[in-house]
Amino acid sequence: MSLSKIATSLGLSVTTVSRALGGYSDVAEETRRRVEAEARRIGYRANPIARRLRGGRSDAVGIVLPTGPGQFGEPFFLRLIGAIGPRLAEAGLDLIVSSARSGSEELALYRQFVENRRVDAMIVARTRLEDDRVAYLTHARLPFVTHGRTRAGGHASVDIDGTRAFHEATQRLIAFGHRRIGFIGAPLDYGFGFFREAGWRSALAEAGLPCAPARFAEPSEENGHRLAHELLAGPDRPTALLCATDRLAIGTLHALGDAGLRPGHDVSVIGYDNSPVSNYAATPLTSYDPDIEGAAGRMLDMLLAQLAGQDGAAMNELRGATLVPRRSDGPAPDRNGQIKSRAISREERSDDERPHDTA
Amino acid sequence: MSLSKIATSLGLSVTTVSRALGGYSDVAEETRRRVEAEARRIGYRANPIARRLRGGRSDAVGIVLPTGPGQFGEPFFLRLIGAIGPRLAEAGLDLIVSSARSGSEELALYRQFVENRRVDAMIVARTRLEDDRVAYLTHARLPFVTHGRTRAGGHASVDIDGTRAFHEATQRLIAFGHRRIGFIGAPLDYGFGFFREAGWRSALAEAGLPCAPARFAEPSEENGHRLAHELLAGPDRPTALLCATDRLAIGTLHALGDAGLRPGHDVSVIGYDNSPVSNYAATPLTSYDPDIEGAAGRMLDMLLAQLAGQDGAAMNELRGATLVPRRSDGPAPDRNGQIKSRAISREERSDDERPHDTA
DNA sequence: ACGCTATTCCGAAACGTTTCGGGAAGTCAA
DNA sequence: TTGACTTCCCGAAACGTTTCGGAATAGCGT
Numbered sequence: 006m007s008l009s010k011i012a013t014s015l016g017l018s019v020t021t022v023s024r025a026l027g028g029y030s031d032v033a034e035e036t037r038r039r040v041e042a043e044a045r046r047i048g049y050r051a052n053p054i055a056r057r058l059r060g061g062r063s064d065a066v067g068i069v070l071p072t073g074p075g076q077f078g079e080p081f082f083l084r085l086i087g088a089i090g091p092r093l094a095e096a097g098l099d100l101i102v103s104s105a106r107s108g109s110e111e112l113a114l115y116r117q118f119v120e121n122r123r124v125d126a127m128i129v130a131r132t133r134l135e136d137d138r139v140a141y142l143t144h145a146r147l148p149f150v151t152h153g154r155t156r157a158g159g160h161a162s163v164d165i166d167g168t169r170a171f172h173e174a175t176q177r178l179i180a181f182g183h184r185r186i187g188f189i190g191a192p193l194d195y196g197f198g199f200f201r202e203a204g205w206r207s208a209l210a211e212a213g214l215p216c217a218p219a220r221f222a223e224p225s226e227e228n229g230h231r232l233a234h235e236l237l238a239g240p241d242r243p244t245a246l247l248c249a250t251d252r253l254a255i256g257t258l259h260a261l262g263d264a265g266l267r268p269g270h271d272v273s274v275i276g277y278d279n280s281p282v283s284n285y286a287a288t289p290l291t292s293y294d295p296d297i298e299g300a301a302g303r304m305l306d307m308l309l310a311q312l313a314g315q316d317g318a319a320m321n322e323l324r325g326a327t328l329v330p331r332r333s334d335g336p337a338p339d340r341n342g343q344i345k346s347r348a349i350s351r352e353e354r355s356d357d358e359r360p361h362d363t364a
Numbered sequence: 365m366s367l368s369k370i371a372t373s374l375g376l377s378v379t380t381v382s383r384a385l386g387g388y389s390d391v392a393e394e395t396r397r398r399v400e401a402e403a404r405r406i407g408y409r410a411n412p413i414a415r416r417l418r419g420g421r422s423d424a425v426g427i428v429l430p431t432g433p434g435q436f437g438e439p440f441f442l443r444l445i446g447a448i449g450p451r452l453a454e455a456g457l458d459l460i461v462s463s464a465r466s467g468s469e470e471l472a473l474y475r476q477f478v479e480n481r482r483v484d485a486m487i488v489a490r491t492r493l494e495d496d497r498v499a500y501l502t503h504a505r506l507p508f509v510t511h512g513r514t515r516a517g518g519h520a521s522v523d524i525d526g527t528r529a530f531h532e533a534t535q536r537l538i539a540f541g542h543r544r545i546g547f548i549g550a551p552l553d554y555g556f557g558f559f560r561e562a563g564w565r566s567a568l569a570e571a572g573l574p575c576a577p578a579r580f581a582e583p584s585e586e587n588g589h590r591l592a593h594e595l596l597a598g599p600d601r602p603t604a605l606l607c608a609t610d611r612l613a614i615g616t617l618h619a620l621g622d623a624g625l626r627p628g629h630d631v632s633v634i635g636y637d638n639s640p641v642s643n644y645a646a647t648p649l650t651s652y653d654p655d656i657e658g659a660a661g662r663m664l665d666m667l668l669a670q671l672a673g674q675d676g677a678a679m680n681e682l683r684g685a686t687l688v689p690r691r692s693d694g695p696a697p698d699r700n701g702q703i704k705s706r707a708i709s710r711e712e713r714s715d716d717e718r719p720h721d722t723a
Numbered sequence: 724a725c726g727c728t729a730t731t732c733c734g735a736a737a738c739g740t741t742t743c744g745g746g747a748a749g750t751c752a753a
Numbered sequence: 754t755t756g757a758c759t760t761c762c763c764g765a766a767a768c769g770t771t772t773c774g775g776a777a778t779a780g781c782g783t
Contacts, residue, residue, distance in 0.1 A: 008769065018733045023771065033731060050479050054417045055769035058738050063413060065458075072446045083442055087431045090463035094473075099424075099482060102461045104449035114453075120409050123458060226644040255644045285585040285614045287646035367739065377763045382741065392761060414739035417768050 007052060011043050026051075065099040066308065067124035069114050071131055073106035080280050081297065085130065085152070088301035096309055098125075112137055119145045126308050128152070132162070132196045148311035150304045150320070153196040161307040161317035163324065165295045167197050167277070170326040171204030171247060174275045174293065177328070178245045179212050182337035183273060187236045187243035188219035189229060189253050201249045201277065217243055224249060229256025237264050237272075244337045245273040251280040251292055258287050258333065273334035277326070289331035300324055366411060370402050385410075424458040425667065426483035428473050430490055432465035439639050440656065444489065444511070447660035455668055457484075471496055478504045485667050487511070491521070491555045507670035509663045509679070512555040520666040520676035522683065524654045526556050526636070529685040530563030530606060533634045533652065536687070537604045538571050541696035542632060546595045546602035547578035548588055548612050560608045560636065576602055583608060588615025596623050596631075603696045604632040610639040610651055617646050617692065632693035636685070648690035659683055 012019045017040070025032045025040035026049075032040075043049075057064055070082050086100065093100050101124055105111040115138050118124050125148065129138055132153030139160060142149045150161040178186050188205045191198030198221065209216055218236055222228035229252060236243055237260060248254035254276030258268050266272050268288040276283060279294035303322050311317045371378045376395070384391045384399035385408075391399075402408075416423055429441050445459065452459050460483055464470040474497050477483050484507065488497055491512030498519060501508045509520040537545050547564045550557030557580065568575055577595055581587035588611060595602055596619060607613035613635030617627050625631050627647040635642060638653035666679045 019770085020733055020735095020772080021731085023769095024732090027771080031731060036731080048479075050481070052417075052769050053480055053482060054413060054422060055738090056771080058411075058413045058417050058740090058768085059770045059772090061738070065460075070442070070446060070449070072449075079442065080439070083429070083438065086461055087429060087463045090429070090431075090461065094462055094476070099458075099460045100462060101424075101458045102445055102449065103453055103459065104446045117453070120407075121412055122409070123412060226640060230644070252640075255641065259644050281585060281611075282614065282641045285589070285618050378740085379742080379763055379765095380761085382739095383762090386741080390761060395761080411739050414768090415741080417738090417770090418740045418742090420768070 007049055010047065011040060011049060015039060015043055062125050063122055064097060065101050065124045066093060066126045066128060067101045067103070067118045068128040068130070069111060069118075070102060070104040071107050071111070072104045081278070082130065084297045085128075085301050088298040089128070089305055092302070092305045096305075107131070112141060115141055119147050126150075126312055128304065128308070133194050134196050134199055135194070148308065148317060150307045150311075150317065152300065152304060154200070154321075155196065158321070159318050161304075161311060161320035163300050163304045163307070163322045164196070164200075165300060165326050166323045167201040167326075168204035168207070170277065170293045170328075171201045171249075172208045173204075173328070174247055175205050175208030176212075178247070178273060178275070178334065178337075179208070179214070181245075181273065181335060183243075183245040184214060184337070185217050185241055185243040186214070186245045186247060187217045188247050188249075189232045189236070189257055190219060190221045190249040191224045191253070192221055198249060205247050222253075224252050226252050226256040226259075229253035230260050231256070233257035233260035234263070237261070237266070243272065245275075245334070248274060248276045251276040251278040251283045251290060254290055254292070254333070255282060255286055258290065262287060268333045269335045271338055273337070275334050279329050283329075284331065286333070288333045291331045291334045292329050293326040294329050295326045296324065366408055369406065370399060370408060374398060374402055421484050422481055423456060424460050424483045425452060425485045425487060426460045426462070426477045427487040427489070428470060428477075429461060429463040430466050430470070431463045440637070441489065443656045444487075444660050447657040448487070448664055451661070451664045455664075466490070471500060474500055478506050485509075485671055487663065487667070492553050493555050493558055494553070507667065507676060509666045509670075509676065511659065511663060513559070513680075514555065517680070518677050520663075520670060520679035522659045522663045522666070522681045523555070523559075524659060524685050525682045526560040526685070527563035527566070529636065529652045529687075530560045530608075531567045532563075532687070533606055534564050534567030535571075537606070537632060537634070537693065537696075538567070538573070540604070540632065540694060542602075542604040543573060543696070544576050544600055544602040545573070545604045545606060546576045547606050547608075548591045548595070548616055549578060549580045549608040550583045550612070551580055557608060564606050581612075583611050585611050585615040585618075588612030589619050590615070592616040592619035593622070596620070596625070602631065604634075604693070607633060607635045610635040610637040610642045610649060613649055613651070613692070614641060614645055617649070621646060627692045628694045630697055632696070634693050638688050642688075643690065645692070647692045650690045650693045651688050652685040653688050654685045655683065 008019050008022050012022045021032055022040050025037045026044060053064065090100060103114055105114045118127065127142060127147060127149040129149055129151040132151045132155055134156040136155050139151060139155050143160060150163065152163055154162055154164045175186060188202060190202050193199045193202060218239060220232035220235055222232055229248060233246060233256060236246065246257050248257055254274055257274050261268050261272055268274050276290050276292040279292045283290040283292045307317060307320045367378050367381050371381045380391055381399050384396045385403060412423065449459060462473055464473045477486065486501060486506060486508040488508055488510040491510045491514055493515040495514050498510060498514050502519060509522065511522055513521055513523045534545060547561060549561050552558045552561060577598060579591035579594055581591055588607060592605060592615060595605065605616050607616055613633055616633050620627050620631055627633050635649050635651040638651045642649035642651045662681050666676060670676045
């Protein structure tokens with residue numbers, strides 16, 4: 006009872022009050038002023054629920070966070086939400102967040118969101134190459150945008166070009182003189198796991214280097230630690246380890262420490278995410294910054310465009326990640342454990358990334 | 365048009381269909397069965413928006429994440445949301461998340477939530493001793509629960525007893541033989557900053573030790589690094605540094621490294637949060653685990669009780685944090701830099717917390 | 724005086740649900 | 754036969770908004 010409150014106290018109809026506040030042209034300026042004044046006076050705010058009911062929308066966007074062992078503390082989602090929040094608010098949309106562990110529980114949650122009409126659109130992260138959530142949303146004809154690509158495509162997506170980043174990272178290590186460059190990756194059914202591995206593999210192939218050993222697991226510090234141990238224990242120990250995420254890289258740095266190897270000297274390590282800890286790891290970690298905020302902005306653009314009626318199938322964007330050189334990588338040691346090459350100058354290793362200089 | 369669809373196709377009234385599905389007793393069993401069968405057949409789901417409009421609720425709970433420099437990547441909020449999500453879903457409530465930088469922007473967002481009737485209740489984190497958000501919500505008579513205490517009290521709150529944890533941590537360091545125990549804290553207007561400092565201060569006083577130097581800043585790795593540098597550079601260098609959060613502790617560990625000091629030997633460090641990185645810091649970090657999931661559960665209990673009509677003023681819970689000993693603290697060195705005391709046995713330092721054993 | 728147009732306003736329906744206050748039919752006892 | 758009581762059902766209002774399709778009034782030219 007609120008539009009009607011203004012209406013009765015002004016001797017107008019609800020219709021006119023609504024149209025006055027709605028900015029329609031068929032209401033006299035004088036009347037509009039009176040309505041606006043009265044609305045301000047009683048602190049009128051349109052009831053969004055009534056508006057949604059009438060409009061058949063829910064004015065909300067949903068996102069499901071992955072929960073479960075090793076999934077806690079992913080800063081990625083926090084940054085995503087932080088970047089998306091204000092823009093959604095500006096567009097008058099709520100962000101509804103829920104959480105589920107990956108798998109059937111997760112898909113069930115998507116179903117709930119859709120069938121209960123709780124959202125107008127969804128944001129999908131941690132996209133898999135074959136993603137049942139994407140398949141479901143497509144079938145349900147609910148607008149959505151993914152962070153990451155699927156194999157099939159045909160939906161709105163924003164992705165960081167992991168292939169290019171890891172290709173470049175591998176080339177960097179090769180230029181440093183490394184020849185045995187191992188890979189510590191995320192499961193290959195995740196798009197980001199797949200594409201990052203592909204970049205590493207293709208760069209090795211281009212350089213005519215043999216395919217070095219690789220290991221894969223959910224990206225956690227523990228797994229990075231364990232997998233690095235495995236790779237370091239094998240024959241022909243790698244002189245460099247490329248890690249699909251910073252969390253894996255942090256674990257890897259620890260494994261190096263356990264083995265008495267110095268990161269950046271005996272074994273080079275490069276991560277991905279440029280997470281806050283990377284600058285404060287045992288050895289400050291060379292990493293790739295994915296510009297999550299930028300990506301989130303584009304995802305929002307696509308979502309809003311779809312809510313405005315556009316077809317999302319052709320909306321795709323592949324963005325770059327930028328290298329943040331720190332101290333965990335460097336020239337490969339020679340057979341005797343000495344630094345082999347100075348082909349890349351010290352400036353390029355950007356010593357000014359040291360923690361006490363960025364404070 | 366959905367209850368009515370069932371109604372017409374069954375030759376019943378909307379009322380009867382609603383009451384049949386609602387489990388009322390004044391509908392014949394036979395009729396109820398027919399209604400339920402038809403509902404299943406057409407995949408009927410009650411429109412939550414219509415229900416909310418009629419009920420005058422919004423069936424949603426809001427939370428505002430702090431954004432801004434150094435605030436990214438707080439795993440705390442992610443764990444909170446992860447723990448709260450499923451229970452909220454079970455209660456039929458949506459979790460609406462938004463983000464704002466602390467300060468006026470943040471309060472404005474709370475106002476929006478309330479005035480636009482977008483939520484039935486709110487969750488307040490990062491509580492300050494004098495908190496304008498708490499004051500506003502109290503004034504607006506919207507149910508809420510805080511994580512952390514205010515000075516005034518009188519609202520539902522769950523807090524971890526930081527005073528006790530830091531009192532205990534200080535005693536632990538004293539038992540290790542430390543006499544100059546510095547403190548690297550969070551701003552004292554945050555409740556958690558205030559109470560943790562109080563625990564440190566009171567333990568020093570009880571032991572008759574002079575008040576060691578302390579520094580305060582927003583909890584980030586950078587600030588921890590900077591503040592630790594300051595404390596280490598002063599006269600009478602502390603042999604132990606107590607840090608209000610793990611992020612500050614991580615920065616502190618780095619400052620030690622810069623100064624050529626060995627954590628756990630030359631200078632002991634204890635943090636708080638038991639964040640994923642603490643186990644993989646340069647030196648695995650002794651920390652306190654706050655059991656966020658447990659606290660989140662109690663917060664939910666209080667929120668639901670308030671939504672059921674109970675008064676939240678008397679709902680308070682103070683929970684304990686448990687020590688997770690790792691390798692960043694230990695016996696104090698004597699004047700010559702030697703380890704002074706073995707008063708606390710090695711077992712108590714729990715060497716089995718080393719990373720490669722927890723993988 | 725009449726018709727035409729512009730301007731300004733409004734009644735009523737619709738979105739889908741819940742709930743209040745009955746009402747019709749059947750049963751049972753007096 | 755009547756009244757009371759049970760059982761099962763329903764009409765209508767209400768939540769607060771938007772919007773369709775007019776309708777009333779005034780101004781204007783003929």
